[in-house]
Amino acid sequence: MKIQLGIQNRFRKVGLTLCFLIFLFGVNSINASYAKEILTYDLIGRNFYSLKTTYYTINVVHYKYVRDPGGPIIFKPRSVLFVHGFGDNSTLFEPLAKELILKGKAQNVYIMDLPGHGASTMAPGTSEYPANYSQLSVTNYADALRALLGRMTSTEGKKIQTIVGHSTGGLVIQTIQDLFHRNGGNLLSSFGIENTILLGSDIPSPLPWYGGDAPMSDPNSAKSFVWNFRILKILGSLPDPPYAEFGWFVKTPDDFYINTKYAVNGVPVTGAPTTEQLKTMSDLEPYVAAANIVGLDYTAQTTDAVPRISVAQNLWNGFNLKVVWMDKDVFFSQSETQGLAQYLKEGLNAITISDPEATHNSPFSKPSLFLSLFNFFMSRRTKRCGTLTNCSILLYKITFKYNNILLPLPVSIKSSSTNFVIEFQLTLFGIIPMRKRLKHKYWIEHSVIQLRTGIYYINSSSVL
Structure with missing residues (x-):
């Protein structure tokens, strides 16, 4: 029974990963x-x-x-x-x-x-x-x-x-x-x-x-x-x-x-x-x-x-x-x-x-x-945005690592002089439990750095 559950979980992971890749292929290869x-x-x-x-x-x-x-x-x-x-x-x-x-x-x-x-x-x-x-x-x-x-x-x-x-x-x-x-x-x-x-x-x-x-x-x-x-x-x-x-x-x-x-x-x-x-x-x-x-x-x-x-x-x-x-x-x-x-x-x-x-x-x-x-401006005006100030929105292409696979994603970045929050939202369709649509939203906070394109690591604990 444990072996069967393990196989099912592995297939689910593979299915989810394939959904990620199919979605990303669409994002990065189809012109507007x-x-x-x-x-x-x-x-x-x-x-x-x-x-x-x-x-x-x-x-x-x-x-x-x-x-x-x-x-x-x-x-x-x-x-x-x-x-x-x-x-x-x-x-x-x-x-x-x-x-x-x-x-x-x-x-x-x-x-x-x-x-x-x-x-x-x-x-x-x-x-x-x-x-x-x-x-x-x-x-x-x-x-x-x-x-x-x-x-x-x-x-x-x-x-x-x-x-x-x-x-x-x-x-x-x-x-x-x-x-x-x-x-x-x-x-x-x-x-x-x-x-x-x-x-x-x-x-x-x-x-x-x-x-x-x-x-x-x-x-x-x-x-x-x-x-x-x-x-x-x-x-x-x-x-x-x-x-x-x-x-x-x-x-x-x-x-x-x-x-x-x-x-x-x-x-x-x-x-x-x-x-x-x-x-x-x-x-x-x-x-x-x-x-x-x-x-x-x-x-x-x-x-x-x-x-x-x-x-x-x-x-x-x-x-x-x-x-x-x-x-x-x-x-x-x-x-x-x-x-x-x-x-x-x-x-x-x-x-x-x-x-x-x-x-x-x-x-x-x-x-x-x-x-x-x-290219989007970084606002210098003080403006409250939750716990952040200067909540300008910039678009970057960030590479995340999910299940040891590098995934480039378009994301939004909310930035202030002291920290930034990276946010992306992705809807997956595929063979997933209960046949429901899943929405994953990840927030990662760091000290501010010169951010262009990089690799950031996420795991299941990042899911809200």
Whole structure:
């Protein structure tokens, strides 16, 4: 009888081990896939702390992780929201969104069209401005983003860990953080956003920016670009009585768009958009917003210089921030971007992406350059999490030893300055007692060490 029980126990161990191995093979060998959907949000902007309203219809492109049969189970899904820049729309980030999901860096990627871009629109409310979308300002962009984040996180309960702003999108994120800061708030406390990444961001006042500070006579002046490429567009008309509404915009010529955003020394990089793609990628920029960015009179009637958009210093002290410079970006220098990093967060150094094709719009043309930016941050803010503080969640691949077999597993790590907890949860199916589903959860506590990939030993006493 004892021999028979011993054989049964051994077979059970073998069965469990085989289930582990089958599961792990699925986790490590099957690629992720994604699905795309379009989300539309009808929002009321309240100009932050004003009762006057503007109505926005915001288009959001959503790429979501789809688990293939036998594919990896994601225990701590990560979500990212992208905000595009000057004269662009959500198409800029679609290649990077796909890469993030396929490489397991995120499971939900949201890309908003700013008002007046892509499929996003606006309508006047009780606020005098903007009366139409040619009058949209950078502050209106920030107001629309605030309303969108409020709807997504508070009303819908979505969790967005990381927000990314490119070019003017970076300035929009700085503006919203600045406006919250004035009243004791921030992106983390308002929306739960833990991480901010600024890619080739516009530079606010009072920081120096050659393009924005250069006089109109300078061929590299951003002011002259905005002024010389302005156009007057008919926004609507009525036949009786005759009436037409006009608005000023900045229209970037296709050759200028490619040569500044997707070319090195006049040669387009691999992955630059085709002429056909440009039809849906390049958008008009409302003149008021363009003037805000470069420091021009917003009426489009004079070339008078005015102060650029300004934000307060040290807005990200105590928060996770990455400021990124692409070394073939013609709009901003390395020193200007470094100055921005240190202005927004004391002691922060900018990250340089060095590549022969690291142009201003390389998130579209070469998205692989940016994947490493999305390794999860270690929070430095104190936050209670049971007996732990700083309970940021990081994903690593850890190798455990079970029944003398090495098992690589995706796990979550909760870390503090003094200890960390490794957690993984695994559901087994197979020939197991009572034909029930078993859930194993292991917690291992150690002194904090430099943790990347290692071998950790577990046994039955670790099972809760």
